[in-house]
Amino acid sequence: MKIETRQVERFLADPGRTRFVLIYGPDSSLVAERGRGLARRIAGSLDDPFRIAELDADQAERLPEEASAQAFGGGRRVVLLRDAADKQVPFIESALETRGDSLVIAMGGDLAARSKLRAFAEKHAEAAAIACYPPDGAARGPALEAALRDAGVALSRDAIAVAAGRLGGETGALRDAAERLILYAGTERKLDLADIDAVLDDQGSASMQDAIDAALAGDVKAADHAVGLALDEGAAPVAILRVLLGELSALRLLADAVAKGASARDAVAARRPPVFFRRQAAVIKAAGRWREPAIIAAIERALRAEADCKRTGAVPEAICRQTLLGLAQRASKIRQ
Structure with missing residues (x-):
């Protein structure tokens, strides 16, 4: 099942009985945020070894074993697979053939449209695929302005345009910039172009x-x-x-x-x-x-x-x- 953009937050809040979720795309910070957020929501914590297992791509052969394991003390178990790609598809298929109810979450990069992993996640009855793309140029300014507004910080229109042009493409870069600007604003709660120069031109x-x-x-x-x-x-x-x-x-x-x-x-x-x-x-x-x-x-x-x-x-x-x-x-x- 391919999860459309407007459905993503609702799905992440309640994936139902889905057993495999592929979260992929060029926005690696958003991939990690959504993947780990979903794992935490299902398992309750990322630190409970009885409820969650984390695997690298080269450990994918363990997926069937981990997916069939029962969570100690009850509840649903999560298996988190990092750097997933087409090579891991056979192991994911084997994991879904087990009788367990564990949720396997695979985090991948910018998979091509012809990717076997994408095709598997979009077509399998118990699977779902979520794409993560950086906010486009037109969305960066409004997104930054909204983040600052939520924190009670105002930014002049010229400063918004300049700040948006200096932001990295990923969601994580935008949020990091917002946090730095909020801290810099202090009690003044208002920023202008000079403040953008001071904050977003540091560290090279x-x-x-x-x-x-x-x-x-x-x-x-x-x-x-x-x-x-x-x-x-x-x-x-x-x-x-x-x-x-x-x-x-x-x-x-x-x-x-x-x-x-x-x-x-x-x-x-x-x-x-x-x-x-x-x-x-x-x-x-x-x-x-x-x-x-x-x-x-x-x-x-x-x-x-x-x-x-x-x-x-x-x-x-x-x-x-x-x-x-x-x-x-x-x-x-x-x-x-």
């Missing part, structure tokens, strides 16, 4: 954005210089990759507009919220170079890089830098 975020813009525009030298500055200024490699994923998602929308006949300049001018004026030249250049197949390949590359950064013994700074420079080199070879 300006150099981070410069590096991403330069990479997508095909400027290898500028991308190398800016990513070096960002890392030196304290930007986390995973944070850079997640902002990159957000920009690639936004670039898909621009590429779609260009494919339908708009010029790169007109497509960027129509983007909402508007692109910050200092970034417009680079974004227009990127919009003129990238097309959807190449963007999808770039998204997959960035997702792999993020996963690689989290592996034992990895050097995240090198992985991040290689990813950006690889994209910059690819963009530099695309004819406009």
Whole structure:
């Protein structure tokens, strides 16, 4: 069963007797939030070893055993599978053939439409699939404004537009920015453009954005210089990759507009919220170079890089830098 966007919250509140839920998509923070939230709702806690088991993808052969186990003391058991992909489908099928009533929750990345795992979750009678996509450009500003309003903090209209343009694409990045702004507001409860500069340009975020813009525009030298500055200024490699994923998602929308006949300049001018004026030249250049197949390949590359950064013994700074420079080199070879 494919859960539509408008039905997601209702389903997560009560999944009924569904035995397998796939939660996937490019918004990894929202995937984790929904997956762990559902697990907590069913098991009552993420720390009870008698009610919940967490498995990595390479431990998927244990799914049938864990799914058939009974929860000590009663209640429904949860099996949480991380980094799920097509290779785990046979083990998931075996788990659903057991007699237990455990709920298996699989958290995956940006699975393609032809993914076997997606197809299984959407078609199986006891399964459900939930896609998690970052808020699009037009939604980031209103979402940030709503989060601040709920906390009693007002933000000027100009500041909203600028803040939205600096946010990473993921839900987690938006919420993190909102929390930082709320703390910064203190007792004043009102923020303006200067406050946005003070809060959202720290920890290498300006150099981070410069590096991403330069990479997508095909400027290898500028991308190398800016990513070096960002890392030196304290930007986390995973944070850079997640902002990159957000920009690639936004670039898909621009590429779609260009494919339908708009010029790169007109497509960027129509983007909402508007692109910050200092970034417009680079974004227009990127919009003129990238097309959807190449963007999808770039998204997959960035997702792999993020996963690689989290592996034992990895050097995240090198992985991040290689990813950006690889994209910059690819963009530099695309004819406009």
